[in-house]
Amino acid sequence: MYLSISDRNGGKKDLASADLSPAGPRGKPFRLSPVILCLGLVSMLTDVSSESVSAILPLYITGFLGLSTIAFGILDGINQGASAIVRIAASHASDRLGRPKGVALAGYGLSMLARIGLLFASGFWALTGVVTADRIGKGIRTAPRDALIAVSAQPEYLARHFGVHRMLDNIGAASGPLLAFFILMLVPNGYGIVFVVSLAFAAVGVAALALLVPNLKTGAPGGSKPAGKTGPAWGFRWRLLREPGIGRLLVAAGILGLLTVGDGFIYLVLQDRDSFAVQWFPLLYVGTNVVFLVLAVPLGRLADRWGKARVFVAGHVALLACYLLAAAPLGGLGPTVACLVLLGAFYAATDGVLAALASQLTPPDKLATGLGAAQTVVALSRMAASAGFGVLWFALGPSTAMTVVGSCLAAAVAASWFILRGGLRQRTAV
Template identity: 35%
Template sequence: MLHNEVIEVMKMSRRSLGLRHLPRNIWAVGATSFLMDVSSEMVLNLLPLFLANVLGVGTTLIGVIEGVAEATASLVKVFSGWLSDRLGQRKWLAVAGYALSAAAKPFLYIASSWEAVAGVRWADRVGKGIRTAPRDALVADSIDEKRRGLAFGFHRAADTGGAMVGILGALAAVWMTQGGVGQLTATTFRTVVLVSLVPAGLAVVVLALGAREVGAARSARPPIRFRALGRPFLVFLGIVGLFELGNSADAFLVLRAQTLGTNVLGILGMLAAFNLVYTLVSTPAGALSDRIPRRTVIVAGWVVYAGIYLGLGLAGAVWNMWVLYTVYGAYYGAAYGTAKALVADLVPVELRGTAYGTYSLVVGAMDLPASVIAGALWQSMGPGAPFFFGAAVALLAAGALWIWGRSRVDQAG
């Protein structure tokens, strides 16, 4: 029965999915995310190479810069989400976050030290932290419950489509300015930075002019009381935290590809294929979650993830990586947007911003221990070990989510 539902939704046309009838805010947020991801992915995929090849920064320091940046974003998301609940306003916080990220990017053009690059990177992540929870809450506030999965799926498709375009843009820039795979030059990087400013600026304009405040209910609760989010949300959050413990940084996938002989252009090509599948799967998977329990779609995505990670542990050839990395996009497409739709299902309307900020904090906070465990397993037991661990944890989390979902149904019955 589930198989028939999946086939039916995948065959739906754009009209039958209802995309034409999505509210204006969903289209505005989707277009904004598309444009900002075009800008971000052009630069961020080359930034580590700029640090290493041009500025001579070591991998340890690069890791510190990235780790602090992501941790900062995770902390800011909680406060920003809570603030949007207290104000009953989502749009302008989201606009401010996008504007800060866009304003930071030009400074990469003149950056000539790792300290300057780190400052820009951290400012960009603060912008992401400011905008993410209010933006997600704005999406949830702008759509009815019956189409919530579709809305978040469409948003993820737009966001990831922008990432794919950005990666292809970076690949084209490297190819045209350097004629091949060699080390990144300062001229190439700064050219990409200049080009990236155009979609970043457009992203801010589109959200500011295209979206409308929906008058979210204001929260009268005191600062950030997590218990107020409710037991169902907190249990779901615990299960998500378990899954994320085995979900190490995607940098390990890149390293795994390199151990099998994949070159730089090959890695960028795999990233583009990943984002293409992610884009294609997100919208129909979101629509499917409006017709069947969302946890079923998430569980399916996590099971796919476990299969992919098992394959990564066993992979022995470059073509294995191409297949696995491409299918990896299906996991993201099925699970990521659907999980955000489920968050809105579980919490009071007036606390959605806080909930999205808390969800992002847990996902971000687990990045560090997950990556430390993966690195330790890699060094002590070989490159396949972290992927076997990730597969086992994913299956454990999928089982926990399925059992929890069944118990909720039984209690409701």
């Protein structure tokens, strides 16, 4: 077993076994690593940048530029999945180099450069190029950053450490839309001002990563292969999928990702139902991200004690409830706030928990590759989900389309639980 924790008798307890048991980790007290705190600060600044843009993008595309929901579905799909193009290569490069900070810095830098492109992009194809570059930057940086978190965290509190990082990350994710809201309140159609402010925060985030985060080693020293292992030096290691548990995790994450439509579509459904003023639209992102940051640490702690797979699946149950509530003919503030709470709970129960699960089931010398594989599967499946939902909306209307996706998600949640449980038992047996 790659990660283990001490039990009360001083022996070793398998983390996969612990994930199937409600008994929580025992041993050392929880201590937050300064590295994780610094990475959280970098993510917070970067998310102020990215989420201030994401909060206005649905209205900017469908309202200001006058493009269709199909066009938005394509762009939102790119926003969800373009990062998958480079995730595996970047994560494998991080493992081979054994120094993930440099790879992560390249990704953050590319996203910063994409913010400059937003100042000049005004058509569909120009926006497509800018969004793709930004998401490729995200794909480069995410797995190396999570690898830094994994090696800096206490193994018995892995999900909680990821939860702390996601909490800091979502302080930025909540602040970005709020910033966009105030800018649009003061300057109607002030999208260009939002783009300039976004660039400034991205630049500060890159500087913080370069100056504050140490260049830690991960995996085997110098990126060397473990004894007895053969295979390509710079390609994806397909044998990783045969590691007990990780293959099943990727299947379950992929199935659920195919039924996870972009947040922008959920918010457009709510706006279509209630017809509230467009300047209030960014506050929907604020509400979701506030719930995310409030619940990230408690649900990470619950995942360490109750089981990561249980919390991960429960998060998708919250997403299902959000879909059904958004599709219901219930207008007003109460149902809208309930949707935001459920969506924030979904992210808090799945984002960091998925990274913790992948870290738990991946060998140390392939840590970034395992994280990258999980993130790639989720990104590709969500890209397909957003593009497909745009077409479904166009054909059936928003409420009916949301009901159809919700019905399929109900079946996927049940199937994914059995897939994950089998994978964890497989890892425990090994």
